[in-house]
Amino acid sequence: MPATPASPDPTMEAIGQAVGEGRSGHTLSARHKLLELWAAIGVTGDPLHRCSLAHYLADLYEDPAQALAWDVRALDAADAVTEQRVQEHHAGLHIAGFYPSLHLNLADDYRRLQSFDAATEHINAAKEHAPHLRQDAYGAHLRTAVDEVAEAISRRDTAKRPSAPGPAGLSSP
Known part of the structure; x- marks a missing residue:
């Protein structure tokens, strides 16, 4: 993914920060932050936010059943994301x-x-x-x-x- 988004998005930035934390070995803290963001976004929130968050959150679970629940949410949200919304976030991305x-x-x-x-x-x-x-x-x-x-x-x-x-x-x- 190219580094420069088309427009600032504080939620995507917060997701990215939590993902970085998880990748640096702070799994529980990253999971907690993403779950808090999920609660704030809600199940009817911005599909790009839901898709991104759920996709990354699934990776924070060793249990494949728990990962599956989040991966299903990510796919469901992706189906609701429009190409326009992805382009608003980053011109180099496509759903x-x-x-x-x-x-x-x-x-x-x-x-x-x-x-x-x-x-x-x-x-x-x-x-x-x-x-x-x-x-x-x-x-x-x-x-x-x-x-x-x-x-x-x-x-x-x-x-x-x-x-x-x-x-x-x-x-x-």
């Missing part, structure tokens, strides 16, 4: 580019929960949306993760992937 990561995370959650049919459905959706990824390091990272999760699904492997985002090493965009 279509969110979907590969959102579906990847859901596929991984379902796989870890042994729900392989649902995992397959979401990994196929991630692959379908992968052409919307940028041709950069982030896009390459996600394409690799899609391949890893697809392979794990085919093996019926429920172990957490070493490269997966999470409290021990957050790397999710």
Whole structure:
């Protein structure tokens, strides 16, 4: 994601600060801050805020069922985000580019929960949306993760992937 937003957004800045805190190893504090922001945003708040917050918050849970709940919220919110809203936040972003990561995370959650049919459905959706990824390091990272999760699904492997985002090493965009 390019560094300069189109216009200041204090909520997105607060989400970013909490994510940074989580990535630096302060998982509980980051989770607490994001949950407070969620309460302030509300379930009918700005879909971009809800999508971003839920997507990152899911990464702060080791339990795949808890992560799944937040990843479902992120996908639901993404479906309500307009391209105009994304462009208002950052001219270089497109909502279509969110979907590969959102579906990847859901596929991984379902796989870890042994729900392989649902995992397959979401990994196929991630692959379908992968052409919307940028041709950069982030896009390459996600394409690799899609391949890893697809392979794990085919093996019926429920172990957490070493490269997966999470409290021990957050790397999710």
